[in-house]
Amino acid sequence: MNPFKNRHLLTCQEWSVEDIERVLDLASDLKQKARIGVTTDYLKNKTFFMLFYASSTRTRNSFEAAMTQLGGHAHFLNPKTMRAGDTGAPEEIADTAKVLSRYGHGIGIRIYFPEFGEGEKVIREYAKHATIPVISMESDVYHPCQALADLMTIREKFKETKRLKYVQAWAHSPNALRVSAVPNSNIQIMPRFGMDVTFVRPPEFKLHPDITNQARISAETGGGSYTETDYLEEALKDADVIYMRQHSTLDYGKHGPEKEQQIIDKYSDWTLTNDLMKLAKKRAVVMHCLPVDRDHEIASEVLDGPQSIIYDEAENRLHVQKAVLSLVM
Amino acid sequence: MNPFKNRHLLTCQEWSVEDIERVLDLASDLKQKARIGVTTDYLKNKTFFMLFYASSTRTRNSFEAAMTQLGGHAHFLNPKTMRAGDTGAPEEIADTAKVLSRYGHGIGIRIYFPEFGEGEKVIREYAKHATIPVISMESDVYHPCQALADLMTIREKFKETKRLKYVQAWAHSPNALRVSAVPNSNIQIMPRFGMDVTFVRPPEFKLHPDITNQARISAETGGGSYTETDYLEEALKDADVIYMRQHSTLDYGKHGPEKEQQIIDKYSDWTLTNDLMKLAKKRAVVMHCLPVDRDHEIASEVLDGPQSIIYDEAENRLHVQKAVLSLVM
Amino acid sequence: MNPFKNRHLLTCQEWSVEDIERVLDLASDLKQKARIGVTTDYLKNKTFFMLFYASSTRTRNSFEAAMTQLGGHAHFLNPKTMRAGDTGAPEEIADTAKVLSRYGHGIGIRIYFPEFGEGEKVIREYAKHATIPVISMESDVYHPCQALADLMTIREKFKETKRLKYVQAWAHSPNALRVSAVPNSNIQIMPRFGMDVTFVRPPEFKLHPDITNQARISAETGGGSYTETDYLEEALKDADVIYMRQHSTLDYGKHGPEKEQQIIDKYSDWTLTNDLMKLAKKRAVVMHCLPVDRDHEIASEVLDGPQSIIYDEAENRLHVQKAVLSLVM
16 A cells, blocks of 8 residues: 555665655645644654664754654664664674564664764664664765755755756865765765756765766766766856765775874865855855854855755754655654 | 743743743643643644753653643753754754754753853853743753742642742752752742742852842842841741752852862751751741752751652642743743 | 552562453553554553663663553653662652652663662662552562563463473573573463473572572462473473573672673583474474573574564563553553
8 A cells, every 4th residue: 555664764766756756745745734733643652763873963853853743752762771783782683673673663773883884784784674664864875864855955945956056065174074974865866856966075085986876877867967076166156056064085994083184184275155155156055964063164154144044954854754754654 | 822932931030920820820720630630732742852961850850741741742862962062062052953943842951060150151042043942941040940830839838928938048968069040040039929038048158149139129029028147047937938958159160169068068057957947937838949968958857747848849840841831832 | 440550560479360361461452452553542641750770672662662652651761860869869769759750650660780689679669659650670680571571472372371381491691691580580470370380500590599489389379380400401301481591690799790700601501502492392482581692592593493482572571561551550
């Protein structure tokens, strides 16, 4: 009856464009209903387990509030206080996944490792053994709920996404060391909806070739395009959407934080300012998944200016997640 | 329609006597309904965020149970596991406040700092940027929900509050180092409801002059009175209500715990005993916001005796909070 | 009207066989209703407090999901972040118990101490002062909810429990140091339902004489039997139910982990393998309360084989707990 029932969401690449359209339709409907105060008890008395191997503000609060708005409840779980698989205690992931599958209706996991792909492996191990849907709440590789929220927000602003110039840009931050899950996910999803994606970063901050290959395939099948460049100003020219955010090098796990900092420091001018904004179209919007390192990644004048849509973007996390949870649980 | 909608509760001084009457009326009604098992789904599927920068038993459990009794849900949040403003991570309070405002319907905050007023500033920073109501769950300056619960409890016991002698007394405790939010709040609210407030403490334990000035103004406008004294026995004479509890000196942040302990030790006889109780009226009641340092602040014989109303007082936290949440969210 | 109302569940020994039958009947009904999606709002908007002095996966998640399925909510509480009785802070258990009794409808506690019986004492102190029901979520002495879930699972598999051979066996594990609450509870409850219980362990791993005496009394009154032996192979012969799990020596608190490890190492062949399974009846089932130390306590081939009922057993925790909570709260 419901083809979404029990489906995992680990990357949007495993969901079709049609599937994603259904999610976004439902998300818009749920957003409207929340505003006018219509009760949506779609998951009444159901349980969603949230395993946070890494910390969070938006993800935890948006998922927990999502379950409450749907009439259910989310457990905020720190695997260190459980006896889950990979924290030195004897319980294997397979056993934790099978037991949670008997108690509730969905599992969310956030996990990073210094080595690219290690956290993603843990999520896939849960998905292999769980008999209830597993939703990635961000690994070191993908952040599908952020990608869906970002796509939803762009559609709200522009309606038509075909031929929009979407710029995914690396940004300077002396404070943040961030996994590349957001740029990885977004350069893959946007071309599927017809956008022309430009990914701009210093040469040391290339993404994993598997990721960019997938972005190119997405462009071919989705009618958009994918280009990569080293030159920030060139990339920003005539942009409709600018998503500017720090991410770590692929070698971070090998060379460590000190060497990483030296590389980051070479690019201290990669900050999105009002001056740089003049290169983009007048109607351009500025995005960031938050938390943002103000005045390093993006200037406060831009973040608090009329082109910033960062809080709408954050809000849409809530609504796309309610849509996904309602469909799969 | 609802003039309480979206209002912050940071100190009761910012709410009128009439406002407070409405809160207490609703609190009594909610208390009765809870006892006879009437469902009160006033905040069905709504979310209240509780940010605990400091630990808690009563506040956390009474707010979380309050939201459950109203059909909603409270998130128990440790800012250290989030990336909230003032814990070294890059997210600013303004951003956290704005994002939470998109996900839920109210924010509660408990925060102390060694310097008087620093925690209060953080709460007011949240209130400035949040578009949903912010409720103080105790700062280093105010504890409005405790003050409301205490007032409610006194009214339950005496009906008429005019001309009651309310004694706020410092107490000895070698174990506790407590902020003065409770005496600060209570000496301000009680005179507004016609009580004659006596604040008694050793000379080193004076409250901040801004606080006592406000208490005097409250007395003038509310028909009660405010007096201060060094002499415990004199203060207790003919008391109707005795609220006896340790609080730190104003200089604690400057001179540190060792010097503080020396000062505390000078007043090791400031314990409320059955003997001292004889000075008060026969009908006098004994209050404490808990946790109490038994046999230091108040003797167990008094705490467990017939004049103690400490558990009723604790219970009323639940009901006044349900009332406030229902009105503002 | 409801004779279960407000009753504590600290050990099944304090509940009659008839009481336990009512729990299991309701648990089966709730299990069926959960499967077909019937709403069971039996504890709508009610609060259950879970105090975890020790960590947990199954217990926390099954109790929290249980409350959600019943329309209520469970607070996940770490006494270290509260100011509860025995963690060095000044609040006494009596006060915490009395205050929580004003805010909610039930209290669950998990607590172990190195010395046998110390944790159980804390739970009984809460039960003495609480005016709402207290449920043991496992102490160093008893784990009544596990015992009920295990009994329910055995009844599902065999229907008739009279004359079933139930073997409670110690198992080798170099990683786990476990309290004996599960064997203690299970050797007491199974004979009350007519089972023939054999408890097999190396001589150093005897249970407390008070526990085994109770098991013998249970056998006399319940129509089952209780035997103890040192010989694993002999015990497993013709078994219907095999429950094999590590537990610590009674002297562990005295002699410490190093000496304990030496004793454990003497019995490294106490692992349940397919070879050993041949001694049992063909229809025999294998149980473990989880987390299991795979290939030490029980071989993976057995755990993942057709005779293992470990996940059914884990699931039934949820349903018996919903039944107990519904009856007492």
